[in-house]
Every structure is written in structure tokens, then in C-alpha cells.
Amino acid sequence: MSLYNYLWPPLPGEFYYDDTVTVAKNLLGKLLCRSTERHVAAGIIVETEAYLSEGDPACHAARGMTRRNAPMFGTPGSAYVYFIYGKYNCFNVVTNKPGKGEAVLVRALEPVMGEDLMCRLRGGITERTALAGGPGRLCQALNIDRSLNEHDLMRPPLWIASGGEIKRFKIIETARIGISRGAALPLRFYIEGSHYISRR
DNA sequence: GGGAAGATGTTCT
């Protein structure tokens, strides 16, 4: 148990056993925390997308379980990480109920700690808005890859904490980004006015 | 500030 896990205790498991749209909204303003041997990096979640098992053809689980999407059917509060476009990883949080096949894609962070580490992992990029603004970027910045599949997000080296000190904000709902099927559904959520989201 | 195009490799059909 690291010092930072004590300072930023993980959200309880019940948080994730809820309607996936509700969890996607509730994750906004929370802290995604990553520890390594020597460092801790963390950022405020400012943008998410919900992927549903019913009526949502864009969801990886829409056509049943495969080897890739199996972690989506696991325990709410565990990680689903997949590899995309030959280069990038995307980080999701499993939600709802075990076996349901739903998840929330975390799309953007506002860096709050360990920016030096994020900068290095991102190949020297220094603009704060580009460090973790985008699902592929935030996985690079926090060194998240498929080895963290099914990781329990109540424990280091990757956990989600309450961002208790974050002030009130309004949630904007839009269509999701980068998909062809189910593209009209309003399942993307972000913090109004945030400069750190992936796209306007 | 925005649009187009190419890179890249795993997964599923």
C-alpha cells in the first residue's frame, strides 16, 4: 500500500455496480492514479464514453464474448484494455453487473501529478492539454497496456480515487467519437469548459 | 484552427 493510495483512497467497488451511463457520468471529476516503482502520476477524468450491451452496435460486446472482449464480462471495477490501430491502447472500466458486457471508455485526463513522467512516456510532448487528452494518449502517458487487463481498480498500481476537492461542474452529453455503428447515440460525457478534452 | 491521409498489428469473419 503506497502513501498515495492512502492519500487518495480508491473508490469502493459498489461505485461500479450501477447503470453504465450513470457510472460514466459519475467518473467525471474522479482521479485516475498510476504508480510505478519510483513514481506516481494522476489526472482528473474529464471525458468518458459509455458502451452498452443492448441496443449499442458499437460496443465490443454487442455480438457476444470473444477473446479480446472477455474482460468486459468480468467484475465491475476491473480494467478492460484493448489494442487499436496497430499502435494504441484504450482503457475502459467494467461496469454494471458481472457478465453484462458493459464498460466506460476513459477518453481524457487533466494532469494533476507526475507530469514529468507523463511527458517522458509521451515522447517529450510538453503541452499540458496534449499529455493525456485522448484515449490513446492517456494510455501512453500512464503506461497502460494489455498487461493491466482485468486489473482490480481498487488497488495499485492503477486505481481510481475520489476527486473530493474538485469543484462543481456541468456535464455535457454528445455523440461518441471515432465509431461508425451507433454513432448517433448520446453516450459521450465531458466536463463543461474543460481545456483537456480530446475534441470540442 | 481544421481537414486529409497514412501508419500499424491484432482480432474476427
Next chain:
DNA sequence: GAACATCTTCCCT
């Protein structure tokens, strides 16, 4: 063999 929950670079206005 096609699709893909993306990013970067390059060129345009």
C-alpha cells in the same frame, strides 16, 4: 482480408 472506441504530420485557409 477487412475493420478498427487513434494519433501525428502535412497542407490549407
